Amino acid sequence: MGSMDEFSLALRLFLKAYRWRRIDPVPWTALDASLSQCRLALVSSAGFVVPGQLPFDDAVRGGDVSFRDIPSAIDVRDLIDTHRSQSFDHSGVRQDPNLAFPIDRVRELAQRGRIGSVNHRHLSFMGSITAPGRLVRDTGPAMARQLRADGVDVALLVPV
Amino acid sequence: MERQGITTVAIQLLREVAQRVRPPRALWVPFAHGYPLGRPGEPLLQHAVIEAALRLLEVHTLRPPVLVDFE
Numbered sequence: 001m002g003s004m005d006e007f008s009l010a011l012r013l014f015l016k017a018y019r020w021r022r023i024d025p026v027p028w029t030a031l032d033a034s035l036s037q038c039r040l041a042l043v044s045s046a047g048f049v050v051p052g053q054l055p056f057d058d059a060v061r062g063g064d065v066s067f068r069d070i071p072s073a074i075d076v077r078d079l080i081d082t083h084r085s086q087s088f089d090h091s092g093v094r095q096d097p098n099l100a101f102p103i104d105r106v107r108e109l110a111q112r113g114r115i116g117s118v119n120h121r122h123l124s125f126m127g128s129i130t131a132p133g134r135l136v137r138d139t140g141p142a143m144a145r146q147l148r149a150d151g152v153d154v155a156l157l158v159p160v
Numbered sequence: 161m162e163r164q165g166i167t168t169v170a171i172q173l174l175r176e177v178a179q180r181v182r183p184p185r186a187l188w189v190p191f192a193h194g195y196p197l198g199r200p201g202e203p204l205l206q207h208a209v210i211e212a213a214l215r216l217l218e219v220h221t222l223r224p225p226v227l228v229d230f231e
Contacts, residue, residue: 096200
């Protein structure tokens with residue numbers, strides 16, 4: 001079970017004192033159409049990149065707030081885990097990246113008509129961002145604009 | 161994303177983080193960090209988690225912030 005107890009004492013103390021940003025007011029876009037008519041994109045904070053892309057940079061103070069486009073046609077086995085955190089077991093996502101980037105699963109949903117379509121690209125960034133100001137101010141809106149321009153209706157957000 | 165008209169649902173591994181941050185829709189899952197959709201190589205379980213998340217998009221009586229447990 002996901003629990004703070006999984007983390008080191010130092011990280012637990014850090015998280016206990018951490019000033020989490022509270023979303024207020026909570027934005028809300030109701031889904032007006034049937035999912036079977038909607039285009040879906042994945043947004044994963046698991047730090048995956050594809051071959052040829054720069055890995056996420058663990059030297060950025062406060063966290064790397066950049067993001068990568070992941071082509072929807074990617075073979076899931078080609079996804080590369082570049083998440084810097086040692087606070088979780090990486091063996092699962094390395095064995096099966098669908099665990100945190102379920103591209104095969106959403107393709108299957110589209111094939112059986114549960115969703116209308118899968119967007120031609122998805123978004124990947126690396127969590128463990130302790131100073132999220134630029135993420136909130138710049139990266140998040142840029143990601144949203146990109147997906148909006150693609151005609152995406154629904155985003156499935158997957159942590160790691 | 162919601163502010164730009166994209167409907168979102170988030171998988172959550174830490175309930176207390178969702179309670180503090182308050183994303184619009186969150187599905188809390190009882191899995192360890194590194195395993196947000198359950199287990200590697202188990203598509204049925206992965207689909208079950210995704211389906212539970214998608215259903216949150218279809219319940220029009222829900223009001224934000226939504227935090228539901230995966231069962």
